[in-house]
Amino acid sequence: xxxxxxxxxxxxxxxxxxxxxxxxxxxxxxxxxxxxxxxxxxxxxxxxxxxxxxxxxxxxxxxxxxxxxxxxxxxxxxxxxxxxxxxxxxxxxxxxxxxxxxxxxxxxxxxxxxxxxxxxxxxxxxxxxxxxxxxxxxxxxxxxxxxxxxxxxxxxxxxxxxxxxxxxxxxxxxxxxxxxxxxxxxxxxxxxxxxxxxxxxxxxxxxxxxxxxxxxxxxxxxxxxxxxxxxxxxxxxxxxxx
Ligand SMILES: Nc1ncnc2c1ncn2[C@@H]1O[C@H](COP(=O)(O)OP(=O)(O)OP(=O)(O)O)[C@@H](O)[C@H]1O
Numbered sequence: 338x339x340x341x342x343x344x345x346x347x348x349x350x351x352x353x354x355x356x357x358x359x360x361x362x363x364x365x366x367x368x369x370x371x372x373x374x375x376x377x378x379x380x381x382x383x384x385x386x387x388x389x390x391x392x393x394x395x396x397x398x399x400x401x402x403x404x405x406x407x408x409x410x411x412x413x414x415x416x417x418x419x420x421x422x423x424x425x426x427x428x429x430x431x432x433x434x435x436x437x438x439x440x441x442x443x444x445x446x447x448x449x450x451x452x453x454x455x456x457x458x459x460x461x462x463x464x465x466x467x468x469x470x471x472x473x474x475x476x477x478x479x480x481x482x483x484x485x486x487x488x489x490x491x492x493x494x495x496x497x498x499x500x501x502x503x504x505x506x507x508x509x510x511x512x513x514x515x516x517x518x519x520x521x522x523x524x525x526x527x528x529x530x531x532x533x534x535x536x537x538x539x540x541x542x543x544x545x546x547x548x549x550x551x552x553x554x555x556x557x558x559x560x561x562x563x564x565x566x567x568x569x570x571x572x573x574x575x576x577x578x579x
Contacts, residue, residue, distance in 0.1 A: 341367045343508055343538045344389055344425075349404035351384050351562075353397055359384050360563045362404070366508070366538050371530070373549055373570075374542040376559035382542040383429065385559065386512040389413065389540070390427045408508075426501035429512035433493045437485045448500050453479050463502065466532075467495040468525050491522040498526070502533070509533075510540045516548065527552050550574070 344366040351359035359381050366372050374382045387393045388406050391413045406413045413421060436444065445453045456464070456473060464470040469492050472482045481487060488496070494514060501509060509530075518526055530539055531552050541549050546556075556573045558566040566573050 341369075343368055343409065345405075345407040345410075346385075346388070347405045347407070349385075349388060349402070349406060351381075351388065351393060352401040352403075354399040355401075358562045359388070360561075362564060364557060364564070364567065366540065368536060368538055369534055370555060371534055371539045371541065371549075371553040373546065373553040373556045374540060374559060375544075375546050375556055377544060379561075380559040381562040382544075382559055383512055384562070386427065386429075386510050386540065386542050389508070389510060390422050390425050391416075391418065392427065423504040424506050425508040425510060426504065426506035427510045427512065428497050428501060428514050430514050430517060432497055432514065433490055433517065436493055436497070439485070441479070441483045441485065444500070449503055460499075460503075463499060466525075466529050467499055468492075468522065469495045469499070491518050494518055495522070495526065498529075506537070508538045508540065510542070512542045513544070515541060516543050516545055523548065 342365055344364075346362050346364040349359060349362040350357055362385060374385060376382050384393060387396070388402070389408070391406075393400055394402070408416060408421065408425065439447075441453050445451055453473060454476065461470060461473060464473055472478055472488075472492070485493060494517060497514070498509075515523075515526065527549070533539075541553065543549055550556075550570050553570055555568065556566070556570050557564055558573060558577065566576060
């Protein structure tokens with residue numbers, strides 16, 4: 338098997354209530370690669386992204402899948418879910434809202450089994466790169482950020498990336514979540530993602546190609562559940578000028 342091939346999708350179709358919403362998808366994702374899943378609203382980006390962590394069946398009734406999604410050669414449906422979702426870190430915009438139901442201490446305890454004030458030097462440096470170290474710089478700041486309602490959306494997205502990284506995943510999937518960053522955060526997060534892609538794969542789904550075309554190598558253009566184009570960004574822009 339090609340060791341660089343991390344995810345392989347073979348003739349994947351997804352039906353909900355007998356409606357074919359993803360149509361015969363074939364796709365490979367390799368190590369060290371940033372792949373963009375690009376397409377308009379309802380193109381099927383989330384269905385495709387979630388199929389890589391076997392999540393659609395858990396979320397929706399009346400779903401039927403044909404074809405296969407392989408992670409390192411193994412069908413994702415036969416991989417233990419907890420392991421699958423720590424090695425493929427999937428995040429999407431509802432995470433940003435759902436985190437409001439917990440406090441910072443609770444999230445730290447659940448995810449890392451430590452208190453926010455007990456982070457290591459290494460973790461602090463990571464938070465610095467993600468632009469959120471100021472929150473962890475002293476007790477009074479930690480106190481004022483204990484409630485996530487006091488965080489900006491950008492800070493919460495950075496924090497979600499921090500938590501995913503702690504589990505050392507081999508693949509990151511950002512399902513539309515990075516579209517919610519402002520321009521200032523965008524540049525820093527993109528630099529950060531470019532740094533961490535070594536030995537990993539990054540999959541970014543977006544409706545806004547121009548935000549990520551400078552860091553991605555490969556693009557899949559989806560429309561109405563079908564792959565319309567798959568290949569290099571340059572090739573895409575030649576065929577489908579923005
Ligand atoms: N649970 C569901 N029941 C019925 N149809 C669904 C369900 N989930 C998704 N769909 C349909 O599947 C299609 C693809 O949806 P999906 O959420 O994957 O699109 P998307 O490209 O991620 O869109 P967006 O950019 O708006 O997030 C849409 O037509 C959507 O209406």
